[in-house]
Amino acid sequence: MLDFHNEYVTMPDWLMKNENYTPLSDKDSFINKSIFSLLKVLTKIRMQSSYAEERNLVNVNFRVFFTFALIVLLSLSRNPVFVLIVITYLLLVCAFMPTIKMIQILRFSILAALFACIILLPAYLGGNAYSFIMIPSKVFATVMAVSILSSSARWDSIISELKRFYLPNILIFVLDITIKYIVMLGEFSLNMLYALKLRSVGKNRSKYSSLSGVAGTMFLKSREMSEEMYCAMECRGFTGEYHVYKKFNIRLADFFYILINVGIVFSFIIFG
Amino acid sequence: MIELKEVYYSYHGINAIRNISLEIKNGEAVTLLGPNGSGKSTLLKIINGLVFPHRGVYRFQNEDIHQKRLQDDSFSKSFHQKIGFIFQNSDSQLFCSNVFDEIAFGPRQMGMTEDEVDKRVNDCIDLLKIQEIMNRQPYHLSGGEKRKVAIASVLAMNPDVLTLDEPMNGLDPKTGKWLVEFLRCLSRAGKTIVVSTHNLDFARKISNRAILLNGSHSVAADLPTDNLLDNIELLKKVNLLD
Numbered sequence: 001m002l003d004f005h006n007e008y009v010t011m012p013d014w015l016m017k018n019e020n021y022t023p024l025s026d027k028d029s030f031i032n033k034s035i036f037s038l039l040k041v042l043t044k045i046r047m048q049s050s051y052a053e054e055r056n057l058v059n060v061n062f063r064v065f066f067t068f069a070l071i072v073l074l075s076l077s078r079n080p081v082f083v084l085i086v087i088t089y090l091l092l093v094c095a096f097m098p099t100i101k102m103i104q105i106l107r108f109s110i111l112a113a114l115f116a117c118i119i120l121l122p123a124y125l126g127g128n129a130y131s132f133i134m135i136p137s138k139v140f141a142t143v144m145a146v147s148i149l150s151s152s153a154r155w156d157s158i159i160s161e162l163k164r165f166y167l168p169n170i171l172i173f174v175l176d177i178t179i180k181y182i183v184m185l186g187e188f189s190l191n192m193l194y195a196l197k198l199r200s201v202g203k204n205r206s207k208y209s210s211l212s213g214v215a216g217t218m219f220l221k222s223r224e225m226s227e228e229m230y231c232a233m234e235c236r237g238f239t240g241e242y243h244v245y246k247k248f249n250i251r252l253a254d255f256f257y258i259l260i261n262v263g264i265v266f267s268f269i270i271f272g
Numbered sequence: 273m274i275e276l277k278e279v280y281y282s283y284h285g286i287n288a289i290r291n292i293s294l295e296i297k298n299g300e301a302v303t304l305l306g307p308n309g310s311g312k313s314t315l316l317k318i319i320n321g322l323v324f325p326h327r328g329v330y331r332f333q334n335e336d337i338h339q340k341r342l343q344d345d346s347f348s349k350s351f352h353q354k355i356g357f358i359f360q361n362s363d364s365q366l367f368c369s370n371v372f373d374e375i376a377f378g379p380r381q382m383g384m385t386e387d388e389v390d391k392r393v394n395d396c397i398d399l400l401k402i403q404e405i406m407n408r409q410p411y412h413l414s415g416g417e418k419r420k421v422a423i424a425s426v427l428a429m430n431p432d433v434l435t436l437d438e439p440m441n442g443l444d445p446k447t448g449k450w451l452v453e454f455l456r457c458l459s460r461a462g463k464t465i466v467v468s469t470h471n472l473d474f475a476r477k478i479s480n481r482a483i484l485l486n487g488s489h490s491v492a493a494d495l496p497t498d499n500l501l502d503n504i505e506l507l508k509k510v511n512l513l514d
Contacts, residue, residue, distance in 0.1 A: 011461050012395035019430040023349035024383050046284065191364035194322050201353040201429060202381035210377075213367035220411050221363065 024203040031197045038193065042186045057253035060153045064161040066261040067149045074138050079271040083137045089264060090144045105147040113140035155179050169241060181225065189218050273298045273464055274319060279328035281314055288314040290489040296466060301459040303475040303497065304468040306485030307511045312468035316435050319466065320357045356426035360437040362418035366410035371402065371421050374410050378429035396424040416447035433464040440471045452477045470512060476501050486510040
C-alpha cells in the first residue's frame with residue numbers, strides 16, 4: 001500500500017513489476033517514413049527562412065519585379081534568340097549560387113521542361129517542331145527564374161513585396177499566415193507522429209484509425225489556432241486592413257541588377 | 273540504466289547539446305534544470321531515441337542506442353516500451369477517439385487479451401482518478417485532464433523509465449500538487465523518473481538529484497537536488513534566478 005494524495009491507493013501489481021515483453025512484428029514503417037518526409041519539409045522551410053538574405057545584395061523589390069517582368073516577356077516572346085539570352089542569363093545567375101541550391105533549381109527546371117516535352121510530343125509528331133522547342137524552353141526559363149527567386153529570398157519578403165503589385169491586403173495576409181502556420185502545424189503533427197511512434201510498441205491492428213486520429217486532431221488544432229489568432233488580432237484592433245511596412249534602400253548591386261534586366265528588356269524589343 | 277558520454281547535438285549548425293556526460297541509475301528520480309533553450313527537451317528526445325547524438329554515445333540498459341540500432345524493429349519497440357515519454361504539450365500525444373481507447377492503445381499493441389487490456393486500463397483510470405472522463409474525447413478535455421490521460425496512456429505500457437518534459441506547464445495548483453504526489457508515488461514504486469523543468473519548487477519536491485544545464489547547453493552542475501537548489505549563486509549564474 002502506498003500513500004497517495006492523502007488516501008491509501010494500491011498500486012496495481014503489474015506496475016510494480018518489470019514488464020516481460022517481447023515485441024510482435026508489424027509492418028509499420030509508414031510512421032518512420034511519414035516522420036522523415038515531414039522532417040524533410042520542415043527542414044526545407046526552416047532552411048529557406050534561415051537562408052542569409054544578405055548573400056543576395058540585390059533588393060527583394062527589384063528581384064520580385066524583374067522576375068515577374070521576365071516571365072511576362074518570356075511568354076510574349078516568339079523569338080528563340082531572346083529565350084536563349086534569358087536562359088544564358090539565368091544559368092549564369094544560378095552558377096553563383098551554393099551548389100545544393102544550384103542542383104535543386106536545375107533539377108526542378110529540367111523536370112518541368114521534360115514534362116512539357118512529353119505533353120508536346122504529339123505536336124512534334126504532327127510536324128510542329130517550333131512549339132516543341134519553344135514551349136519547353138520557356139517553361140525551363142520560367143521555372144528557373146521563379147526557383148532562383150524563391151531560393152534566394154525569404155518567402156515572407158516575397159509575399160510582402162506583392163503589396164507593391166496592388167494585390168489585395170487580405171490575400172497577402174492569408175499567404176503570410178499560411179506560411180507561418182505550415183511550420184507550426186508541421187511541428188505539431190511531427191510531435192503527434194513521434195507520440196504514435198513511441199507508443200507503437202507492438203502490432204497495431206487498426207493503423208488507419210490511428211492515422212485518422214492524428215489527422216482529426218490536426219484539423220481540430222488548426223481550427224482552434226485560427227480562432228485564437230482571429231480573436232487575438234481583433235483584440236489588437238485588426239479591422240481587415242493589413243499594412244506592410246518596409247524600409248527601401250537602393251544599393252550599388254541594385255543598379256547593376258537593374259542594368260542587366262533593362263538590357264534583357266531591350267533584347268526583347270530588338271529580337272521580339 | 274541511462275548513460276550518456278560526451279554527447280553533442282545541433283539543429284542546423286546551432287548547438288542544442290554540448291559535451292553532456294551523465295549516468296542515471298535504476299530507480300532514481302532526476303530533474304533536468306535549466307533556463308529556456310538550454311537543451312532540456314533535446315536531451316529528453318535523445319534519451320527517448322527520437323533524435324540521435326551527432327557525437328558521443330548513448331547507452332540504455334547497457335545497449336548502445338543509435339539510429340542503426342533503432343532500425344531493428346523488434347529492438348526499437350522493446351526500447352520504446354521500456355521508456356515512456358510525456359510530451360510538454362499533451363494535445364500532441366493524444367490521438368484516439370476516447371480516453372479508454374487512448375489508454376488501451378499501448379496494451380492492445382502489446383498483444384494482450386481484451387480482459388487484460390480492460391484490467392490495465394481500469395487500473396490506470398483508478399490510479400489517476402479519471403473515471404468520469406473515461407468515454408470523453410481527449411481533445412476536448414481540460415489541460416490537467418489531458419496531462420492525466422497522457423500519463424495514463426504511457427503508464428499502461430508499464431515502462432521502466434518515465435520521462436516528462438515540463439510537466440507542470442499549464443497546470444493549476446491543485447493538479448500540480450497531485451502531479452507531485454503521483455510522481456513521488458511512482459518513484460517509491462521503483463520507477464526511474466526523469467523530469468525536465470525550470471520550476472525549482474517542483475524539482476525539490478520530486479527528485480533527489482538535479483542536473484543543471486546552462487546557456488552553453490552543457491552540464492553546469494550535477495548534485496543532490498537540495499544542495500543544488502540552495503546554491504543561489506549558481507542558479508543566478510545560469511539565469512534561473514534574478
